[in-house]
Amino acid sequence: MNPIISFVNYLQSQQTAQSYLCHCYTQLKLPDPEAKSYENCNAFIYYLNHGNRFYQQGRKSDPFMQPILYFYGMVHFIKACLLTKRPNYPESTNLLAHGVTARKRKKKDYTFMNDEVKVQHNGLFPYFSEHLYEQTIPFEKRSMKHLLAVIPEMNQLFQFQGEHKMVPVGKQYSKLLEFPAHLLDSYHLTDTAFIRRIQPYLPNIKYYDYDDRMIRMEVTDPVKKVTGPFFVHSSTEQLFFPLKREDYLSIHEVMVHYLILYNLSMLCRYETEWWGDLFVAKPDIDYPFILYFLELTSTKMPLLLGGNLYDQRKKL
Structure with a gap:
């Protein structure tokens, strides 16, 4: 088993989670890291557990339902990572929003590749971008094609x-x-x-x-x-x-997957006719790109997000 996946599994007990969080909070120079780690260890375990379950169920499910399961699996892993660096997360209700919006009404000639997401000033996306990856978002909106273009x-x-x-x-x-x-x-x-x-x-x-x-x-x-x-x-x-200037994007790949999965999960939930037609008629290039992306993100994101935890480890 990959050592990152093994380490994530290892953290899913009160003893190991508390010890690990105490180490993280000591590195942050918190005044009472042991007390704060006890306070947060159950939430940390549940975030990891829920994240794993969403991904496991997603891999067993038809691609028709996968965007919702993978998006919320990713969200729970992100929240676990945030607890290692932001022990008081969430500091406000503003952070409970996704931090991204999608176009509400789809045009008649809609294609997924040309669809865009728009970044909000508040919410989870800008918050984890800053605190996990120390990055500000260099755009207001971005198309799916330009986001997919930077995934190797x-x-x-x-x-x-x-x-x-x-x-x-x-x-x-x-x-x-x-x-x-x-x-x-x-x-x-x-x-x-x-x-x-x-x-x-x-x-x-x-x-x-x-x-x-x-x-x-x-x-x-x-x-x-x-x-x-x-x-x-x-x-x-x-x-x-990126080969072309138009595809140049200076953000972490976790941020890229979050934006794509958010949009796919919205399509899955609210664009019933278009989403149903995608899987029945397979009308255009959107279908193979979406299918392959879902297969990729189901394995790559747990490793990248688990890697955030693995890199902070110590000998426990």
Whole structure:
């Protein structure tokens, strides 16, 4: 079993959860970490337990129902992660909202790929983006196609229809990266401006060289902590980078999945006719993209969110 999944299972007792939270709160320098960890350990266990159950039931269910189950599984895992960093969560009722809205009325020629979600100022999405990933959201709204475009595993589906969205540039835990030189044309940047653009998301760049084929660089430390515009393929551990400026997105992949799953769960619940037709008639390209995304998110999100907990562990 993957060590992250094993660790999440290990935390689902009062003794292990309390000890783990006490460690987290000690790192935060709270005045009484032991008391606060006792106060929060049951909520922490239930968040993990509910998250696991939603994902388990989702994998057993027809894809027709999966968006709701996976979205709420993800929400519960996010809340467990938040309790390790924000011991008083939720501090206000504003945080109980999802923090995202979808278009209420769908146009006659509606397609999922062109649909958009809009980010709210309050709610879970901006809150966990800030406190789990230290990120502000660099857009007000974003289309499903642009969100799917930065998920490495979805790249192959885009390639089947003649679109290349991402390119592998190295491997996680490596110090070496290589970018195709034609990226500079797409981003309308010189090589030095491109280096300045990506430097904040990498360890310090030790050196780089540039010719008409490739931009090669070495960073001072292995690339461990990964966030957009770099994204990791779950099977190969390859680092992917968006090929086009329009797809460049500097947010964590957990945030990407949250936005897509939110929209899918809303379609599943409220757009009855369109959602039913999607699974019966399979009318357009939306169907394979949605189906493959649901299969991917069911395994990738528990690992990415469980990784947040795993990375804070100590020898218990």
